[in-house]
Amino acid sequence: MNTRLLVQRRAFLLAGAIASLTLAGCATRSPSLAEAPPIVFVHGNGDTAALWQTTAWRFESNGWPRERLHAIDVPYPLSRDDDAKPQPGRTSAAEHMAYLKAEVEKVLKATGASQVVLVGNSRGGNAIRNYIYNGGGDKTVSHAILGGTPNHGVWAIPGFREGNEFSGTGPFLKGLNAPKNAAGDEVSGPVKWMTIRSDNNDKFAQPDGLWIGQKGTPTHVTASGPELKGATNVVIPRIDHRETSYSPAAFEATYRFITGKTPERTAIAAEKTVVLNGKVTGLGVDSADPKTGNFSNNLPLAGAQLEVYGTDAATGARSGNALLRKTVGTDGQWGPLTVPPGSPIEFVITAPGYATTHVYRSGFPRSSDIIHLRPERIADADRTAESIVTLTRPRGYLDPARDKMMLDGTAPAGVPAGAGAASAKIKPSGGVRTVSAEFNGERVTGQTWPAAQGHVVMLEISQ
Known part of the structure; x- marks a missing residue:
């Protein structure tokens, strides 16, 4: 056939x-x-x-x-x-x-x-x-x-x-x-x-x-x-x-x-109870180019600290006390954690040698044990920035000719045509404030954090 x-x-x-x-x-x-x-x-x-x-x-x-x-x-x-x-x-x-x-x-x-x-x-x-x-x-x-x-x-x-x-x-x-x-x-x-x-x-x-x-x-x-x-x-x-x-x-x-059948739905059905888990992993150093410091691996980052917060969908501000505070062990596992279904979440990862990384996600409709998290490093070119915010889409690329997307109220600059990049970065000023990313109808909202104090922000699209 x-x-x-x-x-x-x-x-x-x-x-x-x-x-x-x-x-x-x-x-x-x-x-x-x-x-x-x-x-x-x-x-x-x-x-x-x-x-x-x-x-x-x-x-x-x-x-x-x-x-x-x-x-x-x-x-x-x-x-x-x-x-x-x-x-x-x-x-x-x-x-x-x-x-x-x-x-x-x-x-x-x-x-x-x-x-x-x-x-x-x-x-x-x-x-x-x-x-x-x-x-x-x-x-x-x-x-x-x-x-x-x-x-x-x-x-x-x-x-x-x-x-x-x-x-x-x-x-x-x-x-x-x-x-x-x-x-x-x-x-x-x-x-x-x-x-x-x-x-x-x-x-x-x-x-x-x-x-x-x-x-x-x-x-x-x-x-x-x-x-x-x-x-x-x-x-x-x-x-x-x-x-x-x-x-x-x-x-x-x-x-x-x-x-041999058509699925009943391609949309994701919500669950009444949502339990999340996953690993915190790190970045190795590429032996071919040690200066990059961003070499992918999926090894547990033992000793990393994680905090999880619910956030306000409109402002990205934390809506209460931490839902979780944990130092991960040798297996890298950070959960399980029960979260409110559909409510946006902020993950904060802290580890020696990394920036304090704030990952903002839209609400989780279902449970999953593969919510893997990785802290970032600040590139040399970004060290003088007031804040660093990245729109990231792990499950696809960004195509200006195909996708409707906004980052902090404007179309992200520097994204090449032809679906060749999975992220877009800005360096906003104005102190701590709300910052949002939109991609084909999905909106993720967070807060800026000061890069001078070693913080970076990731607005992660789920689709």
């Missing part, structure tokens, strides 16, 4: 009949939710399990048991510059696959299931493919859904960084893409495969090398790079690299492929 579906965003969101019937025809037998298979979510390069928060909520809102939804958190989520050469703080493709394999085995043991569904974003799809073909996953995986995975490379330039995991002409991807049958399919059974991609808005599936620091150089990769011959290949217009997995449209396609 090699199906390409070009489905309009509106059709996905409204579950258009044509798209639903077409994809349902390609899907497998529909299990009852009592038999819902465990799903293991695999995040992308440099990311965390926390990005799957809203996707898990959408599955739960359609009756999927919470205990059968598992998002892995790779300790060192960044790939090596050259996969064959050890690099501190980074994982090889083989190490990444081994970690996924171990997590799948844990889930099978905990649930008693014989197989899992794997859903991966970007580099997570590399680990999924590697596990299925080289790690025994062909026996333990029923469905594999790859969102925005650069299956044919972020670049495919002969002789250019071919040792990198993302080189389309390098040994890693060439091995995965080797024909599996006489038809030349790049996937094979018994696993059922689906890819999700953007029509042209994925920064890592572009014909020009702009996003890899090679502007004007052909990458020999097109928007169709994430597709795999023999898979069900879904195309959703205008979505960006992360939205290939974390958007409502991607959820709908994923749910339908697994179950």
